[in-house]
Amino acid sequence: MTKKIFASIVTICGISVMAVMLLITALLNGKTADSAAGHVRNESRLIASAVEKGGSDYLYHTDFDKDMRVTWIDSGGKVRFDSHKDADSLENHADREEVAAALKTGEGSSSRYSETIMKKTVNYAVRLSDGSVIRVSGVHSSFTAQLLKLINPILLILAAAALFSALAASMVSRNIVKPINDIDLEHPDAQKSYKELAPLLEKLRTQNSKVSRQMDEIQSRREQFSLMTESMTEGLIIADPKLMVLACNTAALKLLGAGDFHKGQSIYSLNNSDIFRRCLLNALGGRRSECILRTGGGQREVIASPANSIDMVCGLVVFIMDVTEKQELETMRREFTSNVSHELKTPLTTIYGTADMLASGMVQSDDVAQFGENIRGEAERLINLINDIISLSKLDEDSAPRENENVELFALAEEILDRLKLSAEEKNITVSLTGENVSMPGSRTILSEVLYNLCDNAIKYNVSGGRLDVKIAHAPQRAIITVADTGIGIPKQHIGRIFERFYRVDKSRSRKIKGTGLGLSIVKHGIMYHNGTVRVDSEADKGTVFTIELPIEKKNNEQGEII
Template sequence: MTKRIFRSILTVTLTVLVASLVLIVGVLHGYFQDRVLEELARSTAYIARGVEENGMAYLNDDLPKSSRITWVASDGTVLYDNWEDEASMGNHADREEVQEALMLGRGSASRYSDTLSQKTVYYALRLSDGSVLRTSDTNYSVWMMVLQALQPVALMMVLAFCLALWLAGRVARQLVEPINAIDPSAPSEDVYEELSPLLTKIRSQNRQIQRQLLDLQQRREEFTAITENMSEGLLVIDQETRILSYNSAALRLLGAKAPVEEGESVLTLDREAGFRRCVEEALAGRRCEELLERDDDCRRVMANPVEQEGKLAGAVLIVLDVTEKEQRDRLRREFTANVSHELKTPLTSILGTAEILENGMVKPGDVAHFAGNIHREAQRLIGLVNDIIKLSRLDEGGPAAQWESVDLYGQARSILDQLSTAAEKKQVTMTLSGTSACVRGVPQIVEEILYNLCDNAVAYNRPGGTVSVTVEDTAEGARVTVADSGIGIPPEAQNRVFERFYRVDKSHPSGGTGLGLSIVKHGAAYLGAQVTLHSEPGKGSTFVLQFPKYVP
């Protein structure tokens, strides 16, 4: 803007200077041309007086040749010319100034002279005998006078031009500085009165922009609050796969870091083929769904195209954590397979023994042995079914029983009494120590948890071993510790002993169903308790059951 103002002021100044110069030249030219005519009139009158008194003799005298002198008869014949040979000159009756002099007594003209090849000013005066005396001078002399007078004018013009340059720059800066100093966010009214409508409009627009920004910020905060509290990952991308919006759940589920640069490609977050396929399909206008499996985690990615005014604008990606669902499905499949296998084993044994008895292939003395085998397998089958029912109830939310206060010490003493016969057979010594500690829970579930822990401690012990049960009432809550001096559990198997049907050594003579510790884990979770395990192969295992603090 400063340059435009500067150029405008300078252009106006130059235009005025050029116009002034043209006007001055025109005025000077007219003025000096009039002066030339006046000089020619005086000279002509002076020479005419001499010619009338002395005739041709006066003209032949040494007159100055600075001006051309021509004597023309009344019929136009050239009688004398001090610059040219009069005999070679044509008739001058048609000359404008001659005709005017013959008619009016004097005349003047200005024209291009063929003889002199330049523009000439003429003045003619009629003599008493009817002849015409004409003097002339070239226009060159007029311009010489103009140029002589123009030199000081040109100097003043140059000085005026320099002054105009300085003033134009100064005025432009002074005009623009207050405008440049205007703060768009809070424009002041003390600038120019002409700018008041503009400043009023800017203030109105500022208020409108502020309202829109506040509204946009509020909506953005609401959107961020919603998306950040989502457990599902959300990604919004454009046609070029650039990330427009995302929430922290998406980064967490994809195991990615926040985009370093604005507009970074979504493909930098996850380079798996399934994820890339989802993005490509969505940007092609087709819905896509893929399952991403990484280590023990499972993520389901659903991509949907987004259209705007009938054109594809981008895509929305939803990332779901389906690890638990997939694990449940896998556990369900494993559970079904294991149940089928575990049920098949005793049923096959019972069926085989029954067929032998039915076919009469057993001696009368061995019937009791085979019947005992059927009884044992039937008991094992019933125990397995009971354990499966217990786990199913725990998966469904536990048995329909009321919660009440349970004394862990008394419960543990009752369970040790139940297992005393089995312990004597294994030559295992069981001890109970500690104090009374009450918890809030379902007595049936508490009993099943403690029974399975103590039963395993006896079953997987060695002859002459010990089982120590300790009940404590700590500041964190009631605690039950079941320690044995049995075979122990290898480190690589300690994370799996709580799985259903998992047995460290399936050939062990105690041969349980593999559901005992799974019942312990699910029962403890139902009661809000925690189970921890510490075991060393050959030295024994210690299970700690920590209950939450109970205030009667």
């Protein structure tokens, strides 16, 4: 704006000076023209008067000014005398405007412009008493010629005027623009600026207020978005079409194991694996894409969805979820299904084979009872397996009935050991129960299954002539159950997996011992059902000790801890 004002002022000043100079030149030209015409008129009258008195000799004996031409013309138009040229060489002048006027009225004048010399000839003729005419011609410079004569002074004046105009324009333009530049755009005040700007400043103040409110709303929404995304356990990434990250929560960085990362970097800075790249590129192509990433922290499910705008992809939204536990559960499910199928197939095959032999009459009558005993044993094994699976499923789904009764643990342990008395006597196992009466709220059925499975395993995997010691103790707010045996023990590398379904430490030995392979899984889930913990201490060939701690006070169901 300053430049425009400066240029406008300089231009106006230049045009004004030029116009003044031209006007002055035109006025001077008019004045000199009138002066030249008056001079020629006076001279022609004087010379005419002198010729009237002194005759034609006056013309031949007078030295006239070289800028003035005197011509004597008779009444017929023939030139008798000319101060500049030979009179006989000139043509008849009767048709000249000034001569014709003088012959008719006594005096006449005219002027003619010569483009060659850029001068104007002024003529004045006076008729004498004898009918002849005295004509005097003078030369007067034209406007153009006078302008050319004055060009140097004019240019000098223009230069001086331009310099002055530039200085003045610079000062004026700065003074004009300064109040505008000094306007506080955040808090515009019409009193400190031009009155003409008051409507604009008022509108600007209104717009500032509106923009401020909108910015506050945007900031509030941004903070809400950040708060919501940061509270998510799932990772969230928003990227533009060039895969530059626009937003990314902390969960995404943790799940992908990304270190130092800043918004605006490429999404490949978070993970640069081929499967991740393919997933993102498929989403950029407009298709929802999923993949599983394996990182140092586990397995992550990545879902990349395109953000479409009309017919183009304007960005990506990427969700990242930790599916490590889900994948592990899926693996366990497949293993469980496989193990269940195998465990069911074995007794069913035995039952089918034995029954087929009985049906075909291949069995002697003395062996029928033995074959029937085999069928009953395998059926019992099958029933026990199904019952254990049902119990475990109920505990898994938390669909077991929520019993709220006081369970006397010492009495319950006596009942369990009494049920296992025959099994213990068969292997010559010495059984002992010590401790004190401890009562706790819970499910008697589930606690019974827990104790039964632990004691049953302590007998099955014990050595002949070994010991089984059960102790019921009381600690602050806790009941402690200890089941110790002197059996074959568990190698340390297997202790972490013994609670898995169908997991067997020594499969060749375990197959010879009756059982479903689900007992310790039921123990784990039963203890978790009561918000308790179980600890295992064992050493190969030296026995095993299971220590259970259960809260005596009633609590909400939470997952217990297995140690």
